[in-house]
Every structure is written in structure tokens, then in C-alpha cells.
Amino acid sequence: MFDYTFQWGQAMARLPRMLDGAVVTMQIAVLSMALGIALAILLTVLRLSGSRPLMAVATTWVEIARNTPALFQIYMAHFGVASFGLYLSPFASILVGITFNNAGYLTENFRGALKAIPDTQSRAGRSLGMSQIQAFRYIVMPQMLRISFLPMTNQMVWAILMTSLGVTVGMNSDLYGVTQDLNALTFRTFELFAIAAVIFYVITKTITLGGRLIASRLFRY
């Protein structure tokens, strides 16, 4: 029964290419997080705007991001958007898809964080002559981002894991894509994907532990 011979050497020889893929994976994740945070701040402002149509935009975004599969969102970015004559490259599709997902989940995290900041904070800012936007920008938002820091590292882990879905829209330069291409050449499926799994594990653990370390060092108040 156990006559399968593992050939780790053959797979390990491909490690440099896989590490190149890991760099692309991290690039996608970092970019999608940076864009996702910026969009989530914008969506949060829309939610607080008091304007019904703007609040509806934010709510729709958040609920679609949270209640449909990430893979569906990536398909929409690739195949769905193409229906409007807008063709996104595999890289752009995966970036747009993950960013959309990040922004939705992060907005929900920000909503929770805002609950922990008393109204009197914004009021104190206003009493010093700040406009509503200034009070949000300088007083509420920094506190919101700090409270959300650990949830943001969780979302970063999700972003890393989601990059593996890029293969469904033709992405082949990220870690999963590279691994799949190598698999088609060598058929060392188990070995190659096991190595990819270890690389993913190291990346996500580094983010989780690094995030905790930064949080305990940085936020002294």
C-alpha cells in the first residue's frame, strides 16, 4: 500500500522559483491591504455621513463582501466586469477582488472599533474649533486604527490565503500559481504543495506574531 516514494529533492530544487512566487503573493497581499484600509476608511466615513444614499453604498459593499465567497468576488472582478468591456489582467483581477473583500471586512472591524470610542472624544475636538472632518481625522480615526490593529493583521492573513485563488483567473506568478505550474511539469504534487504549505505557514505565522509584537511595543498608552 505504501509504495509511494517521496522525492523531496526534485521538489526542493524548485524552491527558488517558489520563493519568487511567495514574494508576488506578499506583494498582492500588502497592496490589497493598503488599498483595502484606505477604502475601508472611506466607507466608514460614508457610513457616518448621515446621507442615506452614501450609507447605502457602504452597507451594500460590506454585506456583499461578507456574504458571498471570496472566489465569487474575484470572478466578478475578472469575468463579471468584462461584461462591461473592461478586461482586467489576472493580477488586476485578483488585486481588485481581494481589495474588495478586505475593504468590506475592515469596514465592519472599524464599526466595532468606533463603538469603543466615546462620542465625547469627537465632541471635545469640536469644542476646540475642529470641523467634523478634522475631529474624525485627528482624534477618532487614529484611535479606530489602533483598536483595529489586531483584526487588521487577521485580515492580512486572509489576504495572503486568498492570493491562492488567483489561479482561477489565470494568475501564475504567485506562490500557488508557480506551484501549480511546477506540478504540471513534474507531477510531484504532494511534495510541491507541501512545500508551498510550509511557505504559507511561515508567512502567516510571521504576520500574526509580528503583529502582536508591534502591537505590544507600539501602543503604549
Added chain:
Amino acid sequence: MIDIQNVRKSFGDLEVLKGIDLTVERGEVVTVIGGSGSGKSTLLTCINGLEPINGGKITIDGTEVHARSTDLNKLRTKVGIVFQQFNAFPHLTVMENVTLAPRKVLGMGRAEAEAIAEKQLRHVGLADKLSTYPSRLSGGQQQRMAIARALAMSPGYMLFDEVTSALDPQLVGEVLETLKMLAEEGMTMILVTHEMSFARDVSDRVAFFHKGVMAEIGAPDQLFGAPRHPETQAFLSKVR
């Protein structure tokens, strides 16, 4: 000059200010006393434009606070307010707490704002806490920082809303000392307080609020020594 004319204010069905008239001249210290729910704190937030009013008008140096054309943000730089809760900005150091508004609202440079902040913080006795975060400060220190933060805007008027009510008893004294110092320097102030002997000590006039009405106003010796209104008498006999 702060001129309050027939101001009415309701929260839903509850009318908390039922036509208040009060004029505060420059350099004057007016203390407002009264039971809880008498509307005294609400009046302060209305003066600062943090709450809209339902009738009457409030004018500060000729600018009507609740007029549509009034730039409230600009007006608020002239009228400082300190609240019962200290409202320290927890993510900023003491220095940053005080310099934030001068820099972002008044557009001051960092060096200028820090010079002013340092002066105000020394004034309230926090010169050694500049790079400390508020969570490391006592309640009394946080409240003094809040006072310095308001003073750094160089306001013409200061409003104090029960600023010692949330403090442990042993910390009340240091904050009252700071207020007294400001009064002696000639700052125009309206204070809402429960500290009766302090009110008697620093005020030019004392107003007694009862159920949304200013029942009585007068010099401290008169109001505390020979109150005319029966509700004032009842209130003072209870708090003594």
C-alpha cells in the same frame, strides 16, 4: 461679552431651559449652581454651540452663536470649554493633546504651538509631563491638561462644566486652585459647579438654576448669605 436672551432648549418633550437671560461682561466670573436636571450644564453646551437651541438667542462679542451664517468652528476657538469627563485624547501625549488644535485649527507651526503649549502646561503645573500619555496621569492631572488644552487656543471666554465632579475628593483641590488662578488673572469665565465655598470665593456673581429657570442671581455674599428665593434657600440648606 456673552449675552443670553430668553434661551429655550428642549430634549424631546423635556424642556430643560425655559427662557434664560444672562449677560456676562469681560473679566467677569459667573458661577451657576443648582440641583441636577436644573439645566445648568446644558446652558454651557448651548453657549459653545455644541447644542442647538429652540428659542431666544446667544450672542458672543456681537456674533449670534446659532445663526446660520456663523462659523461655529471659528467661534469655538474664542470660547473654550472643559467638561466633567476629562476627554483626554488617549492616543496623543500631553504635549500633542495641547498642540493639536492650535496646529490644525489655527494653522500654527509646530514650534510656535509647542511654545504656547509648554507655557500653558507649566501654568497648570504639568511642565514635567509633556511626553507622557494621558493614561499615566491622575484624574486631576488629566483635567488640568484639558484646561491647558483649551487655554492654548487663547480663548476670550472659558466655560467650565462641573470640572471637579468626576474627580476623587483628594484631587479636587488642585483643579480648583488652577481655576482660581485663572479667575485672578482676569479670564472671563462661566462655571457650573457643586463646590459652594469655591463659588463664593471666586465669583463676581452667582446664579441659581431651578428646573430650567434662573431663579436668582446676585453677588456671592448676598446669594449665599441672604438668599431671596425660597428654592435657593432650600437648595443651600441641603448642600451645606
Added chain:
Amino acid sequence: MFDTSLTLRDLMFLAEGAGVTILVTAISVVIGTLLGILFGVIRTQLGPVLSAPLTFVLDIFRSVPLLIQLVLGNAFVGMVLQIQISGFTVACMVLSLYTSAYCAEIVRGGIEAVPETTRRAARSLGMTWGQDMRYIVMPLATRVALPSWIGLALGVMKDSALVYVVQVTELLKSTQILITRLQEPLFLLLICGAFYFIISFPLARFGGYLERRWSND
């Protein structure tokens, strides 16, 4: 009017895919939850040091893309063990373990949310460990855990879209097959997305409601 070449038969094909999605999800959530409760209780009982190996293994399921877990599971069973089992079975096995890893965290969080003093009070009344667990810890822990568990179950449903990689044709894969044939990506994707949304949205709202209600007392 709206023009589409989607036929009733195609719709049935999609419905079949939706059925597979629900079936895979239901099986994985049931098995995963049972395993998760077991793992979660073991972790709280053994303490962090003794349960470290279990913690490590479960952590892998949360740190490696599900797609890779499915590929590895499939390769392990098919190429290494050389057992012939269906992709459906592999999908359910991997998703169950995946679910159990998250569920164990939720269970542990729920149990740890029960104050030690409450448990000591129960034991001081002469309750056994089992009685304490049954009448005190579980009811209280459930309140903390249930909203998160609903979130997990919905997460598994959404993640089940990835089982296409082991040749299981669930809803999203069926949609993709039709897209290739009919060339109407937007319309088909909207139908597919609506299906997930209609199931997920009300349940997610309900979970949020429970969380708010129970965090108030």
C-alpha cells in the same frame, strides 16, 4: 426585455450545484463541529503546554490556503495511500478538519469566558466535573460561542466554493461551466452570488442579533 439563452435545464444544473454546496457544507459543519468541540475541550483541559501538539496541528489548517489543503488531501489519499475515494469524500474530510480547527478556537474561547469563580461555585455545591460542564459551563459558553459558530458555518459555506479543485461540481463551478458555454458571465454570476447572499445574509444578521442581545446581560 432581458434576453438570455439560459434554459430551465441550465437552471436545474445550477440548482444541483447549489444542492452540492449545501450538502458539502452541512456534512463538514456537523463533523467539524463535533471534532471542534472535542478538540476545544481537550485544549482547555490539558492546558497550553500539554495541548501544544494539537494546537500546532489545528493552527496549520488556519494558516495554509484551503485550496492547498484540498490538493494535499487529494494527493495524499490518491497518490500516497493509493485509495480510490471520490472527490466529494475528500472535500468533506478536508473541510471537516478545516472547520474543526476554527471551531476548536471558538469552543475554547467560550469555555474560557466562563469565570473560574462560577465554576468553583458549582463544584462547591457538590457537582461533579461532568455536571459542572453540563449544567454550568456549556450553557454559558454556548452564549459566547454561538454567534461566532454561525459565522463559521457561513464561512465554511463560502469556502466550499473551493472544492472544485478536487473535481466536485458545486454551485460556483456549475456557474463557471455555464459561463463557458453561454458566455453570459455577469448574469450567471449574479444568480450564483444571489444564492449565497440569500442564505448568508439573514443568518449573519441573526448571529449579530444574538451577539448584541447576549452581550447586554
